[in-house]
Amino acid sequence: MDDLVDKIRKGDRRSLARAMSLVDQPGxxxxxxxxxxxxxxxxxxxxxxxxxxxxxxxxLIDTLLGMLRERGRRVGVVAIxxxxxxxxxxxxxxxxxxxxxxxxxxxxxxxxxxxxREGGLSDAAAHCARLLEGAGYDPVLxxxxxxxxxxxxxxxxxxxxxxVLGPGxxxxxxxxxxxxxxxxxxVVVNKCDLPEADRLLKEVHAELGATPSGRSVEIVSVExxxxxxxxxxxxxxxxLDADARTEEQRQRHSHRRALREVKRSAMVAYERALERxxxxxxxxxxxxxxERGELTLESVLARLSDALxxxxxxxxxxxx
Amino acid sequence: xxxxxxxxxLIGKVGLDGHDRGAKFIVRALRDAGYEVxxxxxxxxxxxxxxxAVDEDVDVIGLSLLSGAHNELFARxxxxxxxxxxxxxxxxxxxxxxxxxxxLLKSLGxxxxxxxxxxxxxxxxxxxxxxxxxx
Numbered sequence: 001m002d003d004l005v006d007k008i009r010k011g012d013r014r015s016l017a018r019a020m021s022l023v024d025q026p027g028x029x030x031x032x033x034x035x036x037x038x039x040x041x042x043x044x045x046x047x048x049x050x051x052x053x054x055x056x057x058x059x060l061i062d063t064l065l066g067m068l069r070e071r072g073r074r075v076g077v078v079a080i081x082x083x084x085x086x087x088x089x090x091x092x093x094x095x096x097x098x099x100x101x102x103x104x105x106x107x108x109x110x111x112x113x114x115x116x117r118e119g120g121l122s123d124a125a126a127h128c129a130r131l132l133e134g135a136g137y138d139p140v141l142x143x144x145x146x147x148x149x150x151x152x153x154x155x156x157x158x159x160x161x162x163x164v165l166g167p168g169x170x171x172x173x174x175x176x177x178x179x180x181x182x183x184x185x186x187v188v189v190n191k192c193d194l195p196e197a198d199r200l201l202k203e204v205h206a207e208l209g210a211t212p213s214g215r216s217v218e219i220v221s222v223e224x225x226x227x228x229x230x231x232x233x234x235x236x237x238x239x240l241d242a243d244a245r246t247e248e249q250r251q252r253h254s255h256r257r258a259l260r261e262v263k264r265s266a267m268v269a270y271e272r273a274l275e276r277x278x279x280x281x282x283x284x285x286x287x288x289x290x291e292r293g294e295l296t297l298e299s300v301l302a303r304l305s306d307a308l309x310x311x312x313x314x315x316x317x318x319x320x
Numbered sequence: 321x322x323x324x325x326x327x328x329x330l331i332g333k334v335g336l337d338g339h340d341r342g343a344k345f346i347v348r349a350l351r352d353a354g355y356e357v358x359x360x361x362x363x364x365x366x367x368x369x370x371x372x373a374v375d376e377d378v379d380v381i382g383l384s385l386l387s388g389a390h391n392e393l394f395a396r397x398x399x400x401x402x403x404x405x406x407x408x409x410x411x412x413x414x415x416x417x418x419x420x421x422x423x424l425l426k427s428l429g430x431x432x433x434x435x436x437x438x439x440x441x442x443x444x445x446x447x448x449x450x451x452x453x454x455x
Contacts, residue, residue, distance in 0.1 A: 014405065017377040025325050088326060089351040095372070096361045102368040111376055113326070113356050 005036045008135050016108065016135050023131070024124040026115045031265065034127050037134040042254045044138045045244035046129050047237065048158030050120060050180075053146025055166040056190040058097040060224040061143055065101050067227075067234050068139070074106040076132030076140040080122050083113040090114075094143055108137060119153030120144035123268060126157050126261065139241060149179035156260045159244040159253045160237065164188045165204065167196035175203040184217060185240055188233060192221040273308050282307060327451060328378040332360040332369040334397065337387035342414075346382065349440045350447075366396040374404050380447065385415040391424060398428040410450050414438070 007015035019033055049057050061077060068075050079094035092111035101107040110132075114122045121144055132140045144154050155161050163184035175181065187208065189201045201221055208217045218236050222229035243249055277283040286303055289295040295303075331347050333340060340362050350357045358376050360369055373381050381401075383394060394413055401407055413425055414434040425433050432446045 014374060017375050021377045083326075083356075084351060087352045087354050089354040090326070090356045091347060091351045092356060092358045092376075095376075096359050099361055099364060099368060099372075102360075103365075103371050108375060111356075111358055 001032055001036065005033065008131065011135065013108070016131060019131050020110050020128045023127040024112060034130055037130055041130050041133040043250065044133045044140060045159035045241050046157065047139050047141045048144070048154040048161040049141060049164060050144040050147055050154045050161070051164035052148070052169065055164050056224045057143050057164050058094040060164060060188065060190060060222070060230070061141055062098045062100070063224050063227050063230050064234060065098060065107060067230065069104065069106065073139065074137050076137030077109045077143065078112060078125050078128045078132070079109065079143040080112050080114060080125055080145050082145050083115050085116065108132060108135070114145060118151065120147045120151035121153045121157065123264065126257065147180065149177055152179060152183045155183035156256055159249070160185050160240045162186045162188055164190050165200060166191045167194045167200055169200055172203050172206070175207045181207055186218040186220060186233070186236060189219070189221045190224050192229065193223050197221070273311055274304070277304060277307050277311060326354060326356045327380065328356045328358065328376060329380040329382060330358045330360065330373045330376065330378040331382045331384065332364055333362045333384050334364055334366055334369060334393040335385045335387040335389045336363055337385065338362050339386050343384045346443070349444065353444050366393055366400055369397055370400040370404060373409060374406055378409060379451065380410040380412065382412045382414065388416065390415060390417050391421060394425055394430065395428050410454065
C-alpha cells in the first residue's frame with residue numbers, strides 16, 4: 001500500500017490508474033489508500049462541472065483543458081456516466097470528447113460509472129479526485145452525469161461548482177424551480193450561438209439576480225466547441241480558484257467534504273450489511289412475518305438492527 | 321446496488337477510416353451485456369489508444385479497423401502495450417481483415433480477430449471465455 005502511494009506521488013501513471021480501480025470497487029469501504037493521502041491533500045481546489053444531458057459539459061472541459069495547459073497547469077479529470085439500472089453495464093462516453101489530450105503527460109482523465117448511486121456522482125468520484133490531487137494534478141475537475149433538477153451532490157464535494165445550461169432548458173417558470181440553479185458559483189450558458197440562448201441567459205439573470213441571500217453568482221455565455229467566451233469563463237474560474245485557496249475557504253470545504261465522506265461511507269457499509277442480512281433466511285423470514293401481519297414494521301426494523309449489530313460483532317471477532 | 325466489479329472494455333478505432341457504425345453497435349452490445357465501455361471515437365493513433373487503455377485500467381481492448389492498415393497499426397498497439405507493461409490486457413481485433421493475416425495478428429498478442437459476419441453473440445462468448453480463462 002505504501003509502495004503504491006509512493007509511486008503515485010512520484011507520477012507513475014499505471015499505479016494511479018490501478019489505485020483508482022481499487023477504490024472503484026462497488027461497496028468497498030476500504031479507505032486505507034485515501035487515508036494515506038489525506039494529510040497531504042485537501043489543498044487543491046476541485047472544480048465541478050454539472051448540468052443536463054447533452055448540454056456540452058465534456059466539450060467545455062475539453063476546451064478548458066487546452067487553455068489550462070497553455071497556462072502550464074497539470075489537470076486531472078474525473079468524468080462520470082450512469083450505470084444501466086437493467087444491464088449493470090455502462091457507456092462511459094465523456095472522454096471521447098477529450099481525446100486530443102489523451103497523450104499529454106500533464107493531463108489525466110478517468111471515466112467512472114455510477115454503479116447505481118444517485119445524486120450525479122459515484123461513490124468513488126471523490127476518492128479518485130483525491131488520488132489525482134495526490135499525484136500532483138491542480139486543478140482537479142469532476143464532471144457529473146447529465147443531471148436533472150435534483151441531483152446536486154457535486155456541490156458538497158467540490159470547491160467551485162459550474163452549472164452548464166443550454167437552449168431548450170425551459171421557460172421562465174422552469175428556471176425558478178428549486179435545485180440545480182441553487183448550487184453553482186458560476187452558471188455557464190453554452191451554445192450561445194443558437195437562438196433561444198439569449199432568452200435563457202435573460203431568465204437566468206432574472207432568477208439569480210433576485211435571490212435575497214446575497215450570494216453572488218457569475219453568469220457567463222459561451223460556445224464551448226469554438227471556445228468563444230471560454231477565456232472569460234476561465235478568468236472567473238481562476239479568481240474563484242484563488243479564493244478557494246484561502247485558509248478559511250479551504251477549511252470550510254475540507255470539513256464539508258469530510259462530513260460527506262463519513263456519511264457516505266457509513267451508508268455504503270450499512271447498505272451492504274443490510275443486503276447480506278436480507279438475503280439470508282433470517283432476514284427473509286422477517287419480511288415474510290411482516291407480510292403475514294405477525295410483526296409491525298417497527299418491530300422488523302428493531303430486529304434487523306439487532307441482527308446487523310450481531311453481524312458486526314462477528315466480523316470484529318473474525319478479524320481479531 | 322451493484323456489488324460485482326464490472327469489467328472495463330476499451331473500443332478503439334485506429335486508422336483513417338471513418339466508419340464507426342460497427343464500433344458503436346459493439347459498444348451498445350457490450351454495455352447491454354454488463355460491461356463498462358469506453359469508446360475512443362474515430363481516427364485515433366495507437367499512442368492515444370494505449371494511453372487511454374492504461375489510464376482507464378481496462379481489462380480488454382477491442383480494436384476496430386476498416387482501412388486495411390491493420391498489420392502495422394495493430395502491431396504498433398501491441399508494441400506500445402508491451403512498453404507500458406500492459407500485456408495483461410486482453411486484445412481483440414476486428415474489421416476487414418483477410419484470413420491470411422490472422423496468424424500474424426495472433427502472434428502479436430491478439431487473442432481473437434473478428435472478421436465481417438461474426439455474430440455479436442460469438443464476440444460476447446469469446447470475451448467471456450478469455451476473461452474467465454485469465455482469472
